[in-house]
Amino acid sequence: MTAPALQIIDLAVDLVSRDGNVRAVDGISFDLAAGETLALVGESGCGKSITALSILRLVPDPPARIHATALRFAGQDLLTMPEDALRKLRGNRISMIFQEPMTSLNPVLSIGRQITETLREHRNLGRQQARDEAMALLRLVRIPDPARRLDQYPFELSGGMRQRVMIAMAVACRPDVLIADEPTTALDVTVQAQILDLLLDLQRRIGTAVILVTHDLAVVAQTAQRVLVMYAGRIVEEAPVQALFARPGHPYTLGLLAAMPHLAAPHSDGVRGRLAELAGTVPVLDRPAPGCSFAARCVWAVERCHDERPRLAEVASMHRVACWRADDVARGRA
Amino acid sequence: MIFYVIRRLLMVAPVMAVVTIVVFLLSRLGPADPAAILVGDLGSSEEIQRTRIALGLDRPLLAQYLTWITGVLRGDLGISIFTRTSVASLIGQSAEPTIVLTLATMIYTVIIAVPLGVLAAWRAGSAIDRIFMGLAVLGFSTPVFVLGYVLAYVFGNRLGILPVQGYRGIEGGIGGVLASITLPCIAIGSTFIALIARVTRASMLDVLGEDYIRTAHAKGMRVPVVLLIHALKNAAIPIVTMIGIGFGVLLSGVVVTESVFAIPGIGRLTVESVFRRDFPVIQGIVLAMSLVYVLLNLVIDLAYTLLDPRIRY
Amino acid sequence: MARAPSSFADQVRRHPTIAIGGVTLALVALAGIAAPLLTPHDPLAINPLGSLAPASAEHPLGTDQLGRDMLARLLYGTRVSLIVGALVALLATVIGLTLGLVAGFVRVFDAVLMRVMDGLMAIPAVLLAIAFVAAIKASVTTVVLALAIVEIPRVVRLVRSVVLALRELPFVEGAIIAGSTLPGILWRHILPNTLAPLTVQATYIAASAIIIEAALSFLGAGTPPEVPSWGNMMAAGRAFFLLAPELILVPGIALTITVLAVNMLGDGLRDTLDPRLRKRL
Numbered sequence: 001m002t003a004p005a006l007q008i009i010d011l012a013v014d015l016v017s018r019d020g021n022v023r024a025v026d027g028i029s030f031d032l033a034a035g036e037t038l039a040l041v042g043e044s045g046c047g048k049s050i051t052a053l054s055i056l057r058l059v060p061d062p063p064a065r066i067h068a069t070a071l072r073f074a075g076q077d078l079l080t081m082p083e084d085a086l087r088k089l090r091g092n093r094i095s096m097i098f099q100e101p102m103t104s105l106n107p108v109l110s111i112g113r114q115i116t117e118t119l120r121e122h123r124n125l126g127r128q129q130a131r132d133e134a135m136a137l138l139r140l141v142r143i144p145d146p147a148r149r150l151d152q153y154p155f156e157l158s159g160g161m162r163q164r165v166m167i168a169m170a171v172a173c174r175p176d177v178l179i180a181d182e183p184t185t186a187l188d189v190t191v192q193a194q195i196l197d198l199l200l201d202l203q204r205r206i207g208t209a210v211i212l213v214t215h216d217l218a219v220v221a222q223t224a225q226r227v228l229v230m231y232a233g234r235i236v237e238e239a240p241v242q243a244l245f246a247r248p249g250h251p252y253t254l255g256l257l258a259a260m261p262h263l264a265a266p267h268s269d270g271v272r273g274r275l276a277e278l279a280g281t282v283p284v285l286d287r288p289a290p291g292c293s294f295a296a297r298c299v300w301a302v303e304r305c306h307d308e309r310p311r312l313a314e315v316a317s318m319h320r321v322a323c324w325r326a327d328d329v330a331r332g333r334a
Numbered sequence: 335m336i337f338y339v340i341r342r343l344l345m346v347a348p349v350m351a352v353v354t355i356v357v358f359l360l361s362r363l364g365p366a367d368p369a370a371i372l373v374g375d376l377g378s379s380e381e382i383q384r385t386r387i388a389l390g391l392d393r394p395l396l397a398q399y400l401t402w403i404t405g406v407l408r409g410d411l412g413i414s415i416f417t418r419t420s421v422a423s424l425i426g427q428s429a430e431p432t433i434v435l436t437l438a439t440m441i442y443t444v445i446i447a448v449p450l451g452v453l454a455a456w457r458a459g460s461a462i463d464r465i466f467m468g469l470a471v472l473g474f475s476t477p478v479f480v481l482g483y484v485l486a487y488v489f490g491n492r493l494g495i496l497p498v499q500g501y502r503g504i505e506g507g508i509g510g511v512l513a514s515i516t517l518p519c520i521a522i523g524s525t526f527i528a529l530i531a532r533v534t535r536a537s538m539l540d541v542l543g544e545d546y547i548r549t550a551h552a553k554g555m556r557v558p559v560v561l562l563i564h565a566l567k568n569a570a571i572p573i574v575t576m577i578g579i580g581f582g583v584l585l586s587g588v589v590v591t592e593s594v595f596a597i598p599g600i601g602r603l604t605v606e607s608v609f610r611r612d613f614p615v616i617q618g619i620v621l622a623m624s625l626v627y628v629l630l631n632l633v634i635d636l637a638y639t640l641l642d643p644r645i646r647y
Numbered sequence: 648m649a650r651a652p653s654s655f656a657d658q659v660r661r662h663p664t665i666a667i668g669g670v671t672l673a674l675v676a677l678a679g680i681a682a683p684l685l686t687p688h689d690p691l692a693i694n695p696l697g698s699l700a701p702a703s704a705e706h707p708l709g710t711d712q713l714g715r716d717m718l719a720r721l722l723y724g725t726r727v728s729l730i731v732g733a734l735v736a737l738l739a740t741v742i743g744l745t746l747g748l749v750a751g752f753v754r755v756f757d758a759v760l761m762r763v764m765d766g767l768m769a770i771p772a773v774l775l776a777i778a779f780v781a782a783i784k785a786s787v788t789t790v791v792l793a794l795a796i797v798e799i800p801r802v803v804r805l806v807r808s809v810v811l812a813l814r815e816l817p818f819v820e821g822a823i824i825a826g827s828t829l830p831g832i833l834w835r836h837i838l839p840n841t842l843a844p845l846t847v848q849a850t851y852i853a854a855s856a857i858i859i860e861a862a863l864s865f866l867g868a869g870t871p872p873e874v875p876s877w878g879n880m881m882a883a884g885r886a887f888f889l890l891a892p893e894l895i896l897v898p899g900i901a902l903t904i905t906v907l908a909v910n911m912l913g914d915g916l917r918d919t920l921d922p923r924l925r926k927r928l
Contacts, residue, residue, distance in 0.1 A: 058552055091553035098552075103545040108567045108642050118553050153643045169553060352766025360778040471914065475907040477858045479865055479881070480899035487892050586773035590862050604774060605866050608781040616778060624769040 005176050005209045006032035006055070006094075009070035013050050015063050023288060024050050024064075026233045032177065032209050037200075039224035039241070040213045041256070045282050047233040048213045052179050055211075056090055074176065092122040095170035099182040101162035105154040111138075112150035115169050122173045137168040141198060160191035167198065174206050181213045196223050217260055221245060226318075229253050232283050232293035238312060239319040249321035251298045251329055252278075292323070300325045335639070338647030342632050349628055350621075354406070357620045358399050361613040367391075389415060402614075406621065412614035416607075421618040425600060431501045432599035435515055435522065435588055443523040444530060444577065451534025451573075452561055458539060466531065473528035478587040482521035482594040489517060499596045518595045522587040526580050533576040537569035544568070570641045578634040585623055665915030671908035679725030688716035690723040690875040699891055711880070711894050712887055720875045721901055727876040728857045728905060731791055735856035736849040738795040743802025744845065748833055750803065751810025761807075764800040772797045776859055777868045785871050790863060794856045805848055809841050843920040850913030854906045861902050877902050 013025040025047040032038055040048045053059045054066050055078065071079040073094060078086065090096075098104045106114060115137060116130035125133060131150065138146035141164040154162055163183060170178055180199065184192040200223060203210055212223055220227055220241065227244045229237040229252065237250040248254050255278040280297035283289065292298070295305040304324050312320040315330060323329060369385040370377070377385075386392050390401070405412055411421035454466040490498035496517055502510030541547065542565055550564045592601035600619060607615040638645045678685065688706075694714030702709045708717035750757040767775070779793035813819055813836065822832050863869030864878025872879055877898035884894025 056552060058548060087554045087556065089554065090551070091555070096552040098545060098549060100545055104549045106546040106550070106564055106568070107644060109564070110643075117555065117559070121553075121555060121559075155644050166549070169549075348762045349765045349769060352763050353769055356766060356770065356775075357778065360775075360782045362782075471910055472903075472907060475854065475910045476903045477861055477899070477906070479862060480903055483881075483888070483892070483895050483899060486888070487896065491889065491892060582768065582771050585771040586859075586862075589771065589773050589777075590866065593866055605777070605868070608777050608868060611781070620770055620774055620778065623771055623774065624766075627769050627771070 003034075003075070004031040005034045005036075005074065006211075007070055007072040008032075008055070009068065011051065011054060011066070011068040011071060013047070013054050013059065014065045014067070016065055017063055024233050025054070026288075028230075028235055030228055030235070030238070032211060034176070035203070035207050035209055037203065037210045037212060037223055037225045039220040039227045040211060040230060041215065041217065041220055041227055042230035043215055043256075043282065046230045048215075048230050049181055051230070052096070052181050052211060052213045055179060056094060056096060057086060058096070088122070091118050091170070091175075092173045093175050094177045094179070095173075095175040096179040096181065097163070097166045097170045097183050099185050101159050101166055101186065104166060105162055107154055110151055110153055111157070111165055115150075115165070115172060118169055118172045133172070134168075137172055138165075140171075140202070141165070141168045142194075143168075159187055160195065163187060163191075163195055164198065167195075167202065171202055171206060171208070175208055177211065178203070178208045179211045179213070182215070183212075184219060185214070185216070192219070193222075199223070217256060229256070234293060234322070235312065236294065236322045237320070239316075243316065243319050247316070247319075247330065249315050249319065249326050249330060250294075250323050251300050251325075252294050254329065255297075300329060335647050339636065342635065346628050346632065350625060353624045354403060354617070354621060355399070357617050358402065359395075361611075361616050362395060362398075367611070402617065411618040411621070414607075414612055414615045416610050416612045416615075421614050424603065424615060425618055425622060428598060428600045428603045430503060430599075431515075431597050432588055432592070432601060434511060435518055435591075435597070435599065436584060438515055439519045439523045439526065439584060439588075440577075440581075442519060443526045446523075447527040447530035448534050448566075448573065450527070451531040452538055452566060454531070454535045455538035455542060456557075456561055458535075463535075467535065470528040470531050473524040474532075476524060478521050478525060479590050479594050481524050482518065482591050485517045485521055486594070501595075501597045501599070514595075514597075518591045518597060521594070522584065522591050525587060526584055529576060529580045529583065530573065534569065534573050537572040538565055541565045541569045567641060571638055574634050574637060574641070578631040581630055582627055585627070662915045662918045664911040665919060668908045668911030668913075668915055671904065672912060675725055675905050675908065676729055678722055679729055682719070682722035682726070685722055686716065686719045688719040690715060690719040691873065692716070699887070708897060709891075709893065711883060712891075713883075717880075717894075717897060720880055721877070721898060723875045724877045724880060724898065724901070725905075727787065727870060727874060728860065728902070731787065731794070731860045731870075732853035732857040732909065734791045735794040735798060735860075736853040738791065739798040739802050739852055740845055740849045742795065743799045744806050744841065746799070747803045747806025747841075748810060748837065750807045751814060751837075752829065757807070760803065764803050767796070768800045772855075772859060773862055776863055777866065780863060780868050785868065787870050787874060790860055790869050793863075794859055797859070798852045798855065801852070802845070802848065805844055806841055809844065810837055813837055813840060847913055847917040847920065850909055850916060854909040854913065857902070857906055857909065 008031070009029045011025060011028040012023060015022045015024050028047075028051055030038070040051065042048045050059060050064070054064075055071070057066065057078065059066065066079065068079055071077065073089065076089075078089075081089075105111075112131060112134055115134040116125075116127075119125045119130040119133055120127075134150060135146045138149055143149055143161060143164050149157070149161075154165075157165065167183075178199075183199070184195050187195060196219065199210065199212075202208070210223075212219070214220060224241045227237075227239055227241050228235050229244075229250060231252050237244070237248070237253050239249070244253065245257070248257055259277055278297060283293055283296065289295065289306070291304075291306040291308055292301070292310050295301045298305065300323075302325065308324070310322045310324050312322045313326065315321050315326050321329075367382070367386075369382050369389060369391060373382050373385050383392075390398060393401075402412060409422075411425070413419070414421055414424055417424065450466055454463045457463050486498040489496045497514050498517060501514045538561075547560060547565060550560045555564070588599070589601035589604055591597070592599045593605060596602075600623075603615065604619050606612075607619070636647075639647065692715060694710070697706075697710050697714040698712050700706055700710040700714070706716050706718065708721065710716055711720070746760060750760045775797050776790075776793045779796065780789050783789050819832060819836060822836060827835075860869055861876070861878035861881070864876050865881045867882055869878050870876045872883075880898040881895045884891070884898075887894055
């Protein structure tokens with residue numbers, strides 16, 4: 001078996017402020033195999049974006065402090081690597097695309113400039129070579145009339161097109177890992193599908209491993225091979241995608257799946273039922289609970305859940321759940 | 335774009351009209367009478383009256399204003415009451431030192447202030463930032479003439495290495511010019527550097543928090559590239575705007591500093607003319623300076639299109 | 648995350664500039680007010696025999712070329728600078744506020760007023776002030792009026808921009824629909840939003856006025872020579888700069904310290920009253 005592209009053990013991120021420390025991400029561990037698509041799922045504020053940003057040390061320090069037992073890419077330690085060495089990896093071997101295509105592109109630089117500068121920086125291409133390559137990239141991300149677009153500015157492109165440009169910039173140097181932080185959240189549903197399709201296509205062609213951060217389970221279903229479910233800064237469930245949807249193990253995952261709007265048949269009296277919702281709210285992170293962070297909202301919670309933090313344990317092959325009552329949940333017993 | 339330029343040039347007219355009215359009225363308000371000053375203490379009231387008529391000062395204000403304005407539009411700024419030479423030539427004679435001072439100060443202050451502000455923003459909150467911004471407040475608070483005298487004291491009196499009086503023109507070689515403008519430029523520039531450095535820092539801080547800067551870092555671009563190309567270009571508009579506004583402050587500083595260092599420029603001419611109630615000269619100078627200020631700001635507005643492609647007139 | 652609102656002491660700790668500036672200014676003001684108590688000398692008393700005397704017990708800062716006690720002139724000069732600064736700030740703010748409020752709501756007035764303001768701003772401050780003071784007899788009052796006129800455009804611009812921004816907001820529309828009258832709206836909704844930026848700008852205006860007044864006096868076009876002001880002191884000391892540079896440097900340093908204090912106060916106020924002001928001021 002080939003070595004994993006990315007190896008993360010016990011990643012923790014503290015947000016330090018005058019009023020105290022908040023542990024935004026706690027004990028995150030996972031491997032990313034070469035060419036694999038891994039989804040990081042959770043609602044807003046669960047720490048998935050910070051996790052993604054921490055891999056490339058893109059969280060500003062202060063206020064963020066990154067700790068990890070291991071944060072390795074192709075054997076190199078990303079955590080202690082000097083800034084300049086890390087810079088050479090960014091956009092080159094590990095790339096990232098962001099949620100807001102409207103604001104993630106520099107408004108005063110041309111599209112061509114923003115793509116070619118990556119090529120010239122990391123691959124040392126000359127001006128004309130870089131420009132040709134940039135055009136090829138625009139074609140690769142299915143932007144029509146690339147020659148004209150190269151000289152245009154971001155404000156002249158639609159949201160979907162801007163995201164394609166971001167993808168072009170990210171894959172320009174054929175990275176080994178692509179981190180996509182909610183790439184489709186800010187886009188229309190139809191455009192979403194196109195972008196996801198594009199990502200998968202590129203991934204197949206280039207062989208990049210993808211970490212897809214999202215809150216949308218539908219996106220996960222379409223794209224991921226493996227899923228990590230996060231809640232309040234911790235991983236609560238880890239499974240292959242089919243297993244997650246077929247036999248969800250953690251109460252939170254259950255809640256997420258139930259809350260997905262179904263185009264279900266209305267009740268017999270013609271009225272559609274209310275959308276199931278998860279009662280309660282995400283906990284405030286500055287006062288971490290001693291037990292499971294989901295216990296306050298969990299219908300399965302027993303006393304042990306409030307006192308002791310559950311660890312990830314195998315419930316099936318490649319499927320791990322952090323819950324004291326995983327067996328009961330699996331059997332549907334209350 | 336060309337229509338915008340034309341429209342803006344047309345808008346210059348009412349502004350300059352206000353300027354001319356204000357300056358004209360100010361010159362004529364008040365009890366002082368240039369004719370009396372010209373004639374001197376020993377003159378009789380008939381002499382004074384004759385002088386007044388000769389100077390056209392007895393005509394109604396509106397008539398005097400119109401005469402002056404029509405002359406200006408033809409390029410004739412009138413005749414100095416005191417020296418009986420054309421205002422334009424008087425200004426022309428005094429222009430060189432002032433122009434050299436102003437340009438030199440603008441250039442060197444921008445060259446120093448912008449990198450200072452960029453550095454302070456990049457290292458916001460650090461010791462460097464606090465020191466720079468502390469110096470900026472100091473520079474901003476030290477009156478130009480106070481700094482001028484301090485410099486003159488240290489470098490002139492004590493060290494004796496730089497001249498503290500007068501101005502050596504370009505005919506005397508560039509060395510002489512540089513020597514004589516060094517201290518005045520430093521004095522005038524302190525306030526301007528402070529203004530530009532502060533606005534650079536503030537603008538850069540705004541920009542550095544934007545998503546596209548994070549993207550630039552994520553792409554692995556080098557720090558100087560991120561700061562100077564990705565960030566600064568976006569931060570430029572408020573900075574350039576302040577350069578335009580600060581130009582007025584610069585001109586004020588030049589006027590005062592010329593007095594400190596006895597530089598025979600337009601500033602000194604202005605002060606003398608004010609005391610002599612030499613209206614035409616005062617009017618001509620204020621008009622010229624205001625026009626330069628207005629045109630500079632127009633050029634700056636047009637420069638916005640170069641800085642931000644979203645701005646198109 | 649709920650947090651208790653920071654107390655005033657907290658704010659001051661985070662922004663020491665307010666404290667430093669405020670305390671320094673208070674000390675300066677105190678020195679000016681208590682001048683008669685701090686020195687037995689009359690700042691205007693001429694004593695040709697004791698001219699240019701060095702520092703001594705009787706004259707802690709020496710005397711100028713006319714034998715006048717430097718310390719006395721310095722202390723009494725404080726009054727002029729601070730009074731001019733405060734009056735100009737007050738006058739410019741009140742007039743500018745009124746004009747700006749009207750301009751924000753009456754379109755025709757706005758168009759005319761802004762052209763006039765642009766014109767005033769196009770003339771370099773010192774020139775405008777000199778011309779004004781030279782036209783009317785030099786006195787402290789004239790200087791205050793002249794400087795106020797120089798500073799009014801800034802205030803008008805600021806107030807006007809606040810009014811224009813607020814006017815479009817839904818809550819103003821709501822107030823109009825609910826039947827509030829224009830003065831009511833101004834008083835209850837617009838005015839409170841101008842107070843913070845105005846206060847900060849007023850301190851900056853005061854600092855600017857102190858500097859320009861001194862410059863005017865230095866050029867001989869400011870406060871009349873009978874009035875002891877720092878600018879006058881510097882003007883008087885010009886001829887003796889080589890002999891006795893302290894005649895110019897001492898009032899110059901006093902001037903710098905005072906203006907620095909006012910500016911620091913302004914910066915501190917700006918940061919505490921509303922951090923967003925950093926962008927506009």
